[in-house]
Amino acid sequence: MRDVIPILDSCTLTDGNHGDILVDHLKHYLAVHQNLIFPHRHTFYHFVIFTAGSGTHSIDFNKYKVTPWQIYFMSPGQVHTWNFDNKVDGYIFNFEKDFFQSFLLKPDYLEGFSFFAGADQGNVKDLPPGIRNDVEVLCNQLYTQVNINSNKNTDFQRVLLLSLLHLVEQQTAVTQLQQFQTHNMVVLRNFQKLVEENYLLKRMPKDYAEMLFITPNHLNAICKELIGAQAGEVIRERILLEAKRLLVSGEVNISQIANELNFNDNSYFTKFFKKYSGLTPEQFKRDYTK
Incomplete structure (x- = not known):
């Protein structure tokens, strides 16, 4: 019964690409998945960086207003829904729970990030102006590696993704990160x-x-x-x-x-x-x- 809420796995969202990671421009993704507005669970990690537009989204029944350069994170199992205007854009990332399994020694490595730790309100952040350019560069590099390069290097994709996650963590949750170490x-x-x-x-x-x-x-x-x-x-x-x-x-x-x-x-x-x-x-x- 616990699977009654619609469950979306990455294979159903990648237009035939059954890989372990999806990176897309949000505007394109929404155009392809226009009906994806009902409450649903993810079996994978998921985050979105907004660069333009407005609207709302909710994570486990907490509603948030969309603003440019906001980023939100979701862990597997959380319930999500959204309602955007037609000018919203940015980047969307989905990756499987075992994407880093053979790459990192610690199986719970991702839980070390404050935004994947389940802390209240910790999964929605505003990106400071000083890192927005670096964030966009990493997003574009990831997009290219996942979607364009014919000779795909999965380890390089992992390195880029980890670089992006660490950049956001270091610049938005320094105090919280130190606190997590106590x-x-x-x-x-x-x-x-x-x-x-x-x-x-x-x-x-x-x-x-x-x-x-x-x-x-x-x-x-x-x-x-x-x-x-x-x-x-x-x-x-x-x-x-x-x-x-x-x-x-x-x-x-x-x-x-x-x-x-x-x-x-x-x-x-x-x-x-x-x-x-x-x-x-x-x-x-x-x-x-x-």
Whole structure:
């Protein structure tokens, strides 16, 4: 049931090119995929750099206004939709989860980037004027390597992509990057990973504190210090997010969602959803899809 929301993989989006990476000019991509406006998940990493135009896009139900030289990032599994005007342009990048698998020693290397770490609001950034030219040069080099060069060098594509990601990280999140290197941030990141893997079965902060070899009070203190929320809120927000993702699919009922999320009955699920979102499941679905 978890696959009810339409899932887009890179093979369905590359016009017959079944490679591990897509790089395209946004205007061309949108012209080819004019109907790609419904909520959907990605199985791949995805980011867009806007150079012109306006509109909105949403990532996991957080809506953002498009501005020139904004960049947004998405990790596999997140839900996305967009609504642009006809003057929007820029660059779009899709690459498979294992694109760097044989190239980098650390399997979780990409999670070291702040924009792929799941931090709140960390996946949408404004590019400073001082790096825009360098960013555009790298985008054009990547476009050429992926689409034009007849003698394609996949390792060179990886080097260019990593250069682009590191440039954006260094120039937009220096303070945040330093923060991610602290001990408490490492604990928080590990907690968030454990929640992602276990939220359907483990609902109590003490369960995660045990796995992290710390006390529940210590876990709460770390969460409060770094993200301003209790550990229990982090767990509830992940459950709530999955509920929202399932609700907008349009193909599952409340009973199925409650069962999928391991609630004892529909009533308990409805009370939980309304308490933490302010809306009943039906109201949320109606408001989001109208």
